[in-house]
Amino acid sequence: MPPVSAIPSRLCLGPGPSPVPPRVLAALAHPTIGHLDPAFLALMDEVRDGLRHVFATTNAMTLAMSGTGSAGMETVIVNLVEPGDRVLVGVNGVFGGRLAEVARRTGAEVTTVDAPWGRALDRDALAAAIARSSPHVVAVVHAETSTGVANDIAGLADLVHARDGLLVVDCVTSLAGMPVEIDAWGVDAAYSGTQKCLSCPPGLSPVTLSPRAVARLDRRRTKVPSWYFDLTLLKSYWGQERAYHHTAPINMLYALHEALAIVREEGLPARFLRHRAAHERLAAAVDELGMTFVSEAGHRLPMLNAIAAPAGVDEAAIRRRLLDEHGIEIGGGLGDFKGKAWRIGLMGHGATTESVDTVVGALRALLA
């Protein structure tokens, strides 16, 4: 077996993982200690504070689940949804579709409000669906990684709360790369991943629940179907009791701690501007190269740029050459965009002028 050290370096400009700064890798490699060690419990408290900062929330129940982003999705759904509940999901890409699938597996009655791939969800359509069925839970993806589209969240909670529902938001790709305002927006539950704009390796899923969501959890008639994701048990480990639940992924939490420290040092407003500036630089180059976005104007994500592959070009071959000849990873299309689009991620540490110029230069050379 060739050693791990033989794995080539890549410039990760796909849909995630994003480039991980050396400081975060160094933290990751700090010697492992026990998950009940007072020094580790203190670090967990700081991780929670850092997560509250990036989520812009004061939610007591804020923690990192021991799994990747989809583990956070499943955590939120299985804790807040019971069999027979009405769940409304906005679907305009892979991750909205996944939310609906995860909800269906709980035995909920799931309906969707759909929008075409590349377009944002329609607020009027969501409002009408909420008025029609008074859903127990409404779930929407903030930054749809599969299409590069941002769905508006502000204002949605009022519609959901008026019918006594909970608003769940997928912030996997948006968190720490564009404004996410859990408290100001009235979001009841949100989850993310570490490998996007936090620039930490994949393996943890930040989750936050509002007091209203916790009250719903406390009122459940049935046990949470998943033991591993059961927040009624996990809150005893992340809370004062420190009751053992499962062995936390210690080193991943070291890395997340460092990634959150870097976010604080830069400041969220500066970080958002940096992501926006990188996106605008890439958008100008896309235009200059005669290419077009597949995501609708006005709803384009800064950190995930979904671009139509030029007609007559074998998009997979170009991606492979980018990887093999230039050491750059970009993503292909999923679902409706399979074989038709490239997804260029400018996330976290990767949202820089240099990244943009490097990938544009390589694409220009390969398409010449």
Next chain:
Amino acid sequence: MPPVSAIPSRLCLGPGPSPVPPRVLAALAHPTIGHLDPAFLALMDEVRDGLRHVFATTNAMTLAMSGTGSAGMETVIVNLVEPGDRVLVGVNGVFGGRLAEVARRTGAEVTTVDAPWGRALDRDALAAAIARSSPHVVAVVHAETSTGVANDIAGLADLVHARDGLLVVDCVTSLAGMPVEIDAWGVDAAYSGTQKCLSCPPGLSPVTLSPRAVARLDRRRTKVPSWYFDLTLLKSYWGQERAYHHTAPINMLYALHEALAIVREEGLPARFLRHRAAHERLAAAVDELGMTFVSEAGHRLPMLNAIAAPAGVDEAAIRRRLLDEHGIEIGGGLGDFKGKAWRIGLMGHGATTESVDTVVGALRALLA
């Protein structure tokens, strides 16, 4: 926030995590690449081969789940059990109890065969219970981390298979520290964790399913309740199709790859002997110190030594002083043994003469 580098070093001789060798930490910190990168997919193949080696199996479906050991437990149960199925669980500690709880949440009809804490499961009692209810699944913990007891697995599969059931074995603490013979024993599904005798940080759960278990999975009448743990989807990512499921914890897989390489270099027989020798050295010292094991003779685990705290000693205070004054972590008792026992782990890299002498020396000083 103090940096991660300020976290003190510990000699991890508790129930896990175990000491992680510098080579594994270095692999963990290798720069992150994409989860669909050909270089990463090649590494996954090698990880699978390495897992087959430690499980002593040729099972096609062998993989590392993206979560800690309890995620592997949940994976096996939710994939192999359907609502209404009869599940029989052997319970003689925390982890048997957890298996029963996870199985109950699937809607299965769960019965248990219990043994007192510190004693092994009784084979005749298991045989009688199997004959009585012909369970769809029989689940047993091989190495009960909460009590330091080994349950015999060899011979059990014949009883289970005669009634057309599947045998599930928890190998979290045993794998790579004592003989685990998945194929020779006829085990249908097993799971483990990385932070015990593999001496890798926590965060992944090796899982293996026999062809018989895969056939059961393929015949399910209902969808797997968990999307994140759904092996019918995950096998497409670990298999030839390489279909995207979720973003794998890349760096954790680097670390596991290196940990498995170390196991191969040492060889499993030598590794088992090393664990056995460390245990015997500790057992001699325990005897000399006038202390006793709480686990029954003949069924003591080499890697997890459960010892009665001497009468009149505040066991928690001693553990705290071991940590603060000597930098050594050992575990306290759980459940029936809470406040009454110490659990000294000699796992993986920690199963050495030096570890034993260090912890015995420190205990001797503190108890003097």
